[in-house]
Amino acid sequence: MTDTMDWLEAIGQDATLRHASSDELTTLLAAADASEALVAAVASGDSAQLGREFGEHVMHVTQSSQTYPQREEPIPVPVPVPDEEGEPNKDPESVHNLPAQAA
Amino acid sequence: MENPSIPASTDARRGSLACVGLGMTLGSHLTPLARSHITQSDVVFAGVSDGIVEAWLQRMHPDVRSLQPYYREGKSRLTTYREWVDLMMTEVRAGKRVCGVFYGHPGIFAWSPHKAIEAARAEGYHAHMEPGISAEDCLYADLGIDPGRFGCQHFEASQLLLFERRIDPTGYLVLWQVGHVGDQSLARFKATGAAYRQVFVDLLSADYPLDHQMIIYRAATLPIQQPRIRRIALRDLPHIELSAEETVVLPPAKAMKPNLAIQARLAELEAAENAVEPA
Numbered sequence: 001m002t003d004t005m006d007w008l009e010a011i012g013q014d015a016t017l018r019h020a021s022s023d024e025l026t027t028l029l030a031a032a033d034a035s036e037a038l039v040a041a042v043a044s045g046d047s048a049q050l051g052r053e054f055g056e057h058v059m060h061v062t063q064s065s066q067t068y069p070q071r072e073e074p075i076p077v078p079v080p081v082p083d084e085e086g087e088p089n090k091d092p093e094s095v096h097n098l099p100a101q102a103a
Numbered sequence: 104m105e106n107p108s109i110p111a112s113t114d115a116r117r118g119s120l121a122c123v124g125l126g127m128t129l130g131s132h133l134t135p136l137a138r139s140h141i142t143q144s145d146v147v148f149a150g151v152s153d154g155i156v157e158a159w160l161q162r163m164h165p166d167v168r169s170l171q172p173y174y175r176e177g178k179s180r181l182t183t184y185r186e187w188v189d190l191m192m193t194e195v196r197a198g199k200r201v202c203g204v205f206y207g208h209p210g211i212f213a214w215s216p217h218k219a220i221e222a223a224r225a226e227g228y229h230a231h232m233e234p235g236i237s238a239e240d241c242l243y244a245d246l247g248i249d250p251g252r253f254g255c256q257h258f259e260a261s262q263l264l265l266f267e268r269r270i271d272p273t274g275y276l277v278l279w280q281v282g283h284v285g286d287q288s289l290a291r292f293k294a295t296g297a298a299y300r301q302v303f304v305d306l307l308s309a310d311y312p313l314d315h316q317m318i319i320y321r322a323a324t325l326p327i328q329q330p331r332i333r334r335i336a337l338r339d340l341p342h343i344e345l346s347a348e349e350t351v352v353l354p355p356a357k358a359m360k361p362n363l364a365i366q367a368r369l370a371e372l373e374a375a376e377n378a379v380e381p382a
Contacts, residue, residue: 003229005158008155008325009159010129010130012130047327050155050325057154057157092133
C-alpha cells in the first residue's frame with residue numbers, strides 16, 4: 001500500500017497529479033485507499049489536516065537575518081589610532097570595536 | 104542503468120561539506136545531484152521549513168539531524184546560525200562527509216551555509232554548494248514576472264529600514280522577511296506587528312503612492328498546496344496578517360526614463376563605426 005509520504009512525493013513529481021483539480025485528486029486518492037488525512041487535506045485544500053498523521057510541527061523558517069543592527073555582535077578590528085605625537089599607535093590592544101558587516 | 108562507482112581513495116579519510124537545496128516544493132524540486140549528495144553523505148543536517156518535508160528527508164538518509172531545536176524564543180537567531188556552523192564543522196573535522204540540507208536554495212537568504220563552507224575551506228576541507236529552486240524562482244513563475252523586463256531589486260525588509268538604501272521605483276521591488284521588519288533583537292518568533300510595518304510603509308511611501316497595489320506571495324511547500332497570492336494597497340500592509348515566509352512584491356510605480364545623453368553618445372559611436380567600414 002502506498003503511504004502518505006509516497007503519495008506526496010508522487011504528486012510532486014507527476015505533472016498530471018500536481019496540476020489536477022482538487023476534485024480529481026480527491027477521487028483518485030480515495031479510490032487508491034490513501035489515508036483519510038491526505039484525502040481530507042486535498043479535498044479541503046487545508047494541508048494542516050496532515051497534522052493528524054504526521055503530528056503538529058511548529059517550524060521556524062526565518063533563516064536569513066542578513067541585516068545585523070549596528071550594535072549587534074561587534075567584531076574587534078585593529079584600527080591604527082594616532083598617539084599624541086600624531087604617529088599611528090601600534091599597540092595591539094588599541095582596537096576599535098566596529099559593527100559586524102552584513103553578510 | 105546502474106551508475107558506475109569510483110573506487111574509494113586510499114588516502115586517509117578527509118571530512119567534507121556539501122550544502123544543498125531541497126527546493127521549495129516536496130517531491131518537485133530536488134535535483135538528482137542534490138539527492139546524491141544527501142544519500143552519499145555520512146551525516147545530514149536539516150534546516151527545512153516544514154515538518155513533513157523533514158520527515159521526507161529522513162527517508163533519504165538514516166542520520167538526519169534537525170537544526171530546528173536550536174531556535175529558541177528570546178535567543179538571537181545569529182547565535183543559532185553560528186551553532187549550526189559549529190555543528191556541521193565538528194563533523195567535518197571528525198572526518199565525516201557532511202551534507203547540510205536547506206529549504207529552497209542553500210545560499211539565498213541563508214547565512215549558515217555560506218559561513219560553514221567558508222570555514223571548511225579555510226581549514227583545508229573540500230566544501231561545495233549545490234543550488235536549489237528558491238522562493239525567488241517560484242515567485243517569478245507564479246506571479247509571471249521577468250526580472251529582466253524592468254529590473255528587480257531585492258532587500259531584506261529590515262535592511263531597507265535600518266540603512267539608507269536607494270529604491271528604484273521603475274523596477275520591481277521584492278522585500279523578504281517583512282513579517283520581521285524592524286526586529287533588531289533577532290530573537291522574536293512572532294511578527295513585529297502593525298507599528299513596525301507602519302514605519303516601513305512610511306519609508307516606502309517616499310517612492311510609492313499609498314494606493315500602490317502590492318503582492319503578498321508564498322510559494323507552495325507541499326505538492327497538494329497552491330501558491331498563496333494576495334493583492335493589497337501599500338497603505339494596508341500594517342493591518343494584514345503576515346507570516347515570516349511571505350514575501351512582498353511592489354511592481355514598478357513609474358515608467359523608465361530614457362537616458363537621452365547616453366543614447367546620443369551611442370548613436371555617435373555607431374555612426375563613426377559605419378563611416379569607417381568599407382562599403
